[in-house]
Amino acid sequence: xxxxxxxxxxxxxxxxxxxxxxxxxxxxxxxxxxxxxxxxxxxxxxxxxxxxxxxxxxxxxxxxxxxxxxxxxxxxxxxxxxxxxxxxxxxxxxxxxxxxxxxxxxxxxxxxxxxxxxxxxxxxxxxxxxxxxxxxxxxxxxxxxxxxxxxxxxxxxxxxxxxxxxxxxxxxxxxxxxxxxxxxxxxxxxxxxxxxxxxxxxxxxxxxxxxxxxxxxxxxxxxxxxxxxxxxxxxxxxxxxxxxxxxxxxxxx
Numbered sequence: 001x002x003x004x005x006x007x008x009x010x011x012x013x014x015x016x017x018x019x020x021x022x023x024x025x026x027x028x029x030x031x032x033x034x035x036x037x038x039x040x041x042x043x044x045x046x047x048x049x050x051x052x053x054x055x056x057x058x059x060x061x062x063x064x065x066x067x068x069x070x071x072x073x074x075x076x077x078x079x080x081x082x083x084x085x086x087x088x089x090x091x092x093x094x095x096x097x098x099x100x101x102x103x104x105x106x107x108x109x110x111x112x113x114x115x116x117x118x119x120x121x122x123x124x125x126x127x128x129x130x131x132x133x134x135x136x137x138x139x140x141x142x143x144x145x146x147x148x149x150x151x152x153x154x155x156x157x158x159x160x161x162x163x164x165x166x167x168x169x170x171x172x173x174x175x176x177x178x179x180x181x182x183x184x185x186x187x188x189x190x191x192x193x194x195x196x197x198x199x200x201x202x203x204x205x206x207x208x209x210x211x212x213x214x215x216x217x218x219x220x221x222x223x224x225x226x227x228x229x230x231x232x233x234x235x236x237x238x239x240x241x242x243x244x245x246x247x248x249x250x251x252x253x
Contacts, residue, residue, distance in 0.1 A: 087125045090115050091136035094122075098133070099176040103183040134193050137184045144174050145201060148231075152208060156216045163230070171238035178235045179242065205231070 097114040098106050108129060112119045126132040151169070153162040170178075185194025205227045209220035216223075 083125075088139065090117070090122070090125055091132075091139045094132060095136040095140040095177070095180070098136075099180040103133075103180060103187070130189060133184060134190060137181060137190075138193065138197055140177065141181050141197065144177055145204065147173070149204070149208065153212070154215065159216065166230075167234045167237050170234040171241040175238035175242045179239050182239070202228075 093114045094111045097111055101110065108119050108122065111132070112122055115122065122132065126135065148166075148170075151162065151166060153159045184190050185197065206220070206224050209223035209227060212218075212223055213220040
């Protein structure tokens with residue numbers, strides 16, 4: 001039964017008695033936990049006083065819907081996040097496989113084996129092989145650029161360190177990746193995607209030059225072309241080397 005007092009109690013239709021405060025959020029939460037259909041049925045037959053059971057029913061239904069929506073959103077977010085993380089892992093493995101064997105020397109079977117997938121599984125993440133190549137190249141080369149920017153100098157003292165170390169680091173860590181990048185972005189099917197990628201790189205280097213300008217006292221309009229020249233030199237050196245170069249080793253002039 002329900003009593004018209006600060007604390008009311010109702011039989012739950014299953015086991016025991018629950019005590020409910022007049023706070024509707026607390027009421028709704030307790031009802032949800034105990035089985036809403038039986039409780040509401042009992043309320044309909046036993047409610048007295050000025051409390052509106054019709055309003056209460058509507059409120060609880062809305063509360064249930066709200067909780068259901070929240071749970072679905074959390075589940076969708078988790079599922080989407082897992083899908084994206086798995087896709088990123090696949091792109092990295094496929095790009096590494098292409099980088100090792102070459103664009104023309106790698107088939108869908110080799111890619112599936114590298115990922116531990118069936119060939120059909122790959123197509124659940126990409127529309128076709130071209131889509132896989134385009135997305136994996138853009139994603140993995142963006143990560144290479146991230147690595148490059150992490151090592152970029154932030155003041156005048158670190159400029160010489162950067163100039164001395166980066167060519168050998170680029171060759172050791174990313175030589176094959178740059179070789180594959182040029183294979184992809186010089187291919188007629190992918191050239192437009194290459195243009196977009198390099199436009200983004202140019203914007204990033206220009207912004208970096210602007211941030212560096214006040215720190216080293218050189219106009220960004222002078223720094224920017226120097227960055228492009230240096231990066232191209234590093235990339236070409238890496239592509240030509242494609243061998244492991246130990247850190248102390250330096251070519252003799």
